[in-house]
Amino acid sequence: MAPKSKEQFNEIRKKSKENIMQVAMDLFAHNGFHNTSISKIAKEAGVSKGLLYNYFESKHALLEAIVKEAFDIGDQVLESGFQIDGDPKLQLRTIIKTAFQLVKGNQEYWRLLLQLSLQPEVFEDMQAFLAGENVKQFQVLVNIFERMGTANPEKEARLTAAAMDGTFIQFMYTPNYPLDEMAESIIEKFTK
Amino acid sequence: MAPKSKEQFNEIRKKSKENIMQVAMDLFAHNGFHNTSISKIAKEAGVSKGLLYNYFESKHALLEAIVKEAFDIGDQVLESGFQIDGDPKLQLRTIIKTAFQLVKGNQEYWRLLLQLSLQPEVFEDMQAFLAGENVKQFQVLVNIFERMGTANPEKEARLTAAAMDGTFIQFMYTPNYPLDEMAESIIEKFTK
Amino acid sequence: MAPKSKEQFNEIRKKSKENIMQVAMDLFAHNGFHNTSISKIAKEAGVSKGLLYNYFESKHALLEAIVKEAFDIGDQVLESGFQIDGDPKLQLRTIIKTAFQLVKGNQEYWRLLLQLSLQPEVFEDMQAFLAGENVKQFQVLVNIFERMGTANPEKEARLTAAAMDGTFIQFMYTPNYPLDEMAESIIEKFTK
Amino acid sequence: MAPKSKEQFNEIRKKSKENIMQVAMDLFAHNGFHNTSISKIAKEAGVSKGLLYNYFESKHALLEAIVKEAFDIGDQVLESGFQIDGDPKLQLRTIIKTAFQLVKGNQEYWRLLLQLSLQPEVFEDMQAFLAGENVKQFQVLVNIFERMGTANPEKEARLTAAAMDGTFIQFMYTPNYPLDEMAESIIEKFTK
DNA sequence: CATGAATGAGTTTTCATTCAT
DNA sequence: GATGAATGAAAACTCATTCAT
Numbered sequence: 135m136a137p138k139s140k141e142q143f144n145e146i147r148k149k150s151k152e153n154i155m156q157v158a159m160d161l162f163a164h165n166g167f168h169n170t171s172i173s174k175i176a177k178e179a180g181v182s183k184g185l186l187y188n189y190f191e192s193k194h195a196l197l198e199a200i201v202k203e204a205f206d207i208g209d210q211v212l213e214s215g216f217q218i219d220g221d222p223k224l225q226l227r228t229i230i231k232t233a234f235q236l237v238k239g240n241q242e243y244w245r246l247l248l249q250l251s252l253q254p255e256v257f258e259d260m261q262a263f264l265a266g267e268n269v270k271q272f273q274v275l276v277n278i279f280e281r282m283g284t285a286n287p288e289k290e291a292r293l294t295a296a297a298m299d300g301t302f303i304q305f306m307y308t309p310n311y312p313l314d315e316m317a318e319s320i321i322e323k324f325t326k
Numbered sequence: 327m328a329p330k331s332k333e334q335f336n337e338i339r340k341k342s343k344e345n346i347m348q349v350a351m352d353l354f355a356h357n358g359f360h361n362t363s364i365s366k367i368a369k370e371a372g373v374s375k376g377l378l379y380n381y382f383e384s385k386h387a388l389l390e391a392i393v394k395e396a397f398d399i400g401d402q403v404l405e406s407g408f409q410i411d412g413d414p415k416l417q418l419r420t421i422i423k424t425a426f427q428l429v430k431g432n433q434e435y436w437r438l439l440l441q442l443s444l445q446p447e448v449f450e451d452m453q454a455f456l457a458g459e460n461v462k463q464f465q466v467l468v469n470i471f472e473r474m475g476t477a478n479p480e481k482e483a484r485l486t487a488a489a490m491d492g493t494f495i496q497f498m499y500t501p502n503y504p505l506d507e508m509a510e511s512i513i514e515k516f517t518k
Numbered sequence: 519m520a521p522k523s524k525e526q527f528n529e530i531r532k533k534s535k536e537n538i539m540q541v542a543m544d545l546f547a548h549n550g551f552h553n554t555s556i557s558k559i560a561k562e563a564g565v566s567k568g569l570l571y572n573y574f575e576s577k578h579a580l581l582e583a584i585v586k587e588a589f590d591i592g593d594q595v596l597e598s599g600f601q602i603d604g605d606p607k608l609q610l611r612t613i614i615k616t617a618f619q620l621v622k623g624n625q626e627y628w629r630l631l632l633q634l635s636l637q638p639e640v641f642e643d644m645q646a647f648l649a650g651e652n653v654k655q656f657q658v659l660v661n662i663f664e665r666m667g668t669a670n671p672e673k674e675a676r677l678t679a680a681a682m683d684g685t686f687i688q689f690m691y692t693p694n695y696p697l698d699e700m701a702e703s704i705i706e707k708f709t710k
Numbered sequence: 711m712a713p714k715s716k717e718q719f720n721e722i723r724k725k726s727k728e729n730i731m732q733v734a735m736d737l738f739a740h741n742g743f744h745n746t747s748i749s750k751i752a753k754e755a756g757v758s759k760g761l762l763y764n765y766f767e768s769k770h771a772l773l774e775a776i777v778k779e780a781f782d783i784g785d786q787v788l789e790s791g792f793q794i795d796g797d798p799k800l801q802l803r804t805i806i807k808t809a810f811q812l813v814k815g816n817q818e819y820w821r822l823l824l825q826l827s828l829q830p831e832v833f834e835d836m837q838a839f840l841a842g843e844n845v846k847q848f849q850v851l852v853n854i855f856e857r858m859g860t861a862n863p864e865k866e867a868r869l870t871a872a873a874m875d876g877t878f879i880q881f882m883y884t885p886n887y888p889l890d891e892m893a894e895s896i897i898e899k900f901t902k
Numbered sequence: 903c904a905t906g907a908a909t910g911a912g913t914t915t916t917c918a919t920t921c922a923t
Numbered sequence: 924g925a926t927g928a929a930t931g932a933a934a935a936c937t938c939a940t941t942c943a944t
Contacts, residue, residue: 265500
């Protein structure tokens with residue numbers, strides 16, 4: 135009757151945590167943070183409310199954990215663009231491709247982040263994150279357009295970012311949206 | 327103490343109603359529907375909760391009234407584009423210009439609509455509206471690009487709509503966003 | 519169907535508030551703050567939990583309101599001693615008499631304050647109040663003994679205060695405690 | 711890896727138990743019984759919750775164990791007074807001195823007992839203990855004053871007990887309280 | 903028309919206790 | 924003996940809605 139080992143406990147904790155976060159993100163993304171009760175999350179995740187509070191200090195802390203994770207995913211987009219030196223057009227294409235792939239595979243994250251960014255008064259503490267991430271992405275795009283010799287790189291960067299964001303939104307509420315085609319359209323439009 | 331005439335009463339009624347809707351929209355847009363209490367709306371609007379329920383059957387009904395109004399505003403964009411026959415490029419320019427003007431002057435409406443569109447499970451009844459509106463706008467753009475002789479008018483229409491939507495979003499969470507400049511950039515990009 | 523006047527509302531509010539505070543104090547005093555639930559208070563007071571939160575921001579705020587009221591009562595003791603100029607012995611007698619009368623008529627206040635003072639970590643914000651009140655009372659006593667020509671007025675003041683406090687405590691957990699007699703004993707002992 | 715002997719096990723068990731009780735008493739005394747969670751006690755004591763329940767059947771049982779221990783300490787006061795036959799003044803002095811010493815060295819015990827005595831409805835089963843203890847102490851004092859030839863020995867006993875209790879209370883919530891001086895003051899006052 | 907006190911169902915959060923290992 | 928994940932009942936708190944005046 136040896137007690138469970140530390141590794142065993144860690145394993146259990148990790149699994150439970152991830153399960154809860156996954157379920158919570160889905161619900162937050164589709165129903166909104168305030169319309170998703172802890173009870174619902176617990177029930178959907180098949181655990182008790184109490185356990186949830188064992189892992190996350192509060193409902194808000196749970197949201198934060200999810201958002202942090204989302205950013206880690208988001209950073210992959212930027213890294214993808216930087217791993218290839220040289221041709222800025224290729225870099226742009228890679229960034230766009232990767233972004234589309236990520237959004238396609240993580241719609242809920244995207245939906246959730248968008249919601250948070252639209253309620254600045256409520257999620258003040260997360261605005262800094264969101265804003266920071268945005269600036270990073272913007273700088274990368276500006277840099278690329280500079281190297282492409284674009285007349286007004288900042289303007290072009292903003293336009294590219296807007297086209298991508300807009301596409302993602304429409305994808306989210308349009309059934310049968312041709313997401314992959316749109317990626318190509320954007321690449322074509324902005325690498326001419 | 328002359329008794330007020332019916333018109334005066336109606337006048338007062340209308341003003342009070344509009345006041346409440348204005349206040350509610352602001353709060354809904356910035357704090358979200360579920361995070362905005364009836365008490366807060368009533369206090370901010372300077373009326374009692376009881377009066378509010380005199381005008382609107384429920385919190386949800388209040389939201390619906392606001393959304394309906396938002397659509398009336400939205401329809402102006404389309405009409406603006408159609409009032410000018412002839413040159414499709416000019417039509418596109420007019421539509422874009424009008425849309426930007428409207429968003430600039432009614433940020434809260436867009437912010438709110440965007441939020442609602444991101445929570446399909448919660449606001450199912452409003453999804454039909456939003457979707458319908460979108461289709462209408464899309465058709466207008468397709469028609470314009472067809473008359474401009476664009477190779478793939480649907481793709482171009484989708485791209486234009488995306489660029490606009492994306493710009494609006496970024497405008498909403500980016501301080502000092504150069505919205506007017508962006509309108510020109512889009513016009514330039516899509517009318518070549 | 520005229521709406522209720524402001525005075526009417528104030529009257530109602532005041533009555534409800536006092537009722538709740540009275541019931542809460544009784545329960546806090548006999549069962550302790552943490553062992554008294556809001557539900558219990560509401561039920562005992564014959565109101566809903568919601569109403570309670572209409573008047574007091576939180577359980578803690580309710581406690582604070584009660585404590586503030588207790589201090590107002592406590593201040594009567596000091597004032598009683600000061601209304602009579604001249605003979606310090608008479609002043610001391612008056613203070614002691616008044617204190618005993620107040621404790622007799624407000625056992626619950628006293629019990630509650632004592633509990634709070636014994637849990638400094640929990641009720642940090644109230645310690646300042648309690649400490650301040652104590653210093654005030656102490657100074658009054660010192661002043662009296664000075665005028666009585668006592669050799670060590672501070673020591674004598676401390677002893678008097680201790681005798682009173684101790685008597686009150688024993689009164690609280692001893693059935694048939696001869697409280698009035700004890701007042702006389704203390705007066706006799708400390709005015710010689 | 712020699713198997714531990716039974717004595718060793720018992721030794722460990724006893725130490726662990728005492729450690730838990732010590733930690734629990736500290737927390738109960740400063741934060742109150744209901745405001746101290748089992749988790750906190752376990753963490754502070756460096757053991758698991760499970761182990762704690764191995765030693766004590768419930769949170770209440772843990773409290774009881776602590777209180778019992780406190781009474782054993784309290785009984786030392788009485789015994790101290792009785793070990794010296796003869797001079798009642800000396801006996802009184804010894805009792806007072808011992809009591810002050812014990813309180814000084816076991817503040818948390820007194821603090822806790824005082825709290826418990828103030829919440830009769832909650833800790834009914836402990837009231838009997840406390841009351842009994844009190845009566846015992848009272849009788850000893852009465853006996854001493856009788857032998858001192860005091861006019862009203864019961865009154866004097868009550869007063870002495872009150873002065874001591876009151877002093878202890880003030881000591882507990884007054885920083886830098888001159889406890890030792892107070893012992894002398896009381897001795898002087900009541901042995902004349 | 904207009905008020906805001908009052909309700910109660912639902913929400914977030916806490917915590918003593920159990921139990922598989 | 925020992926661990927801490929998991930539970931569930933109960934606590935604090937919120938808020939849309941009703942209603943007497």
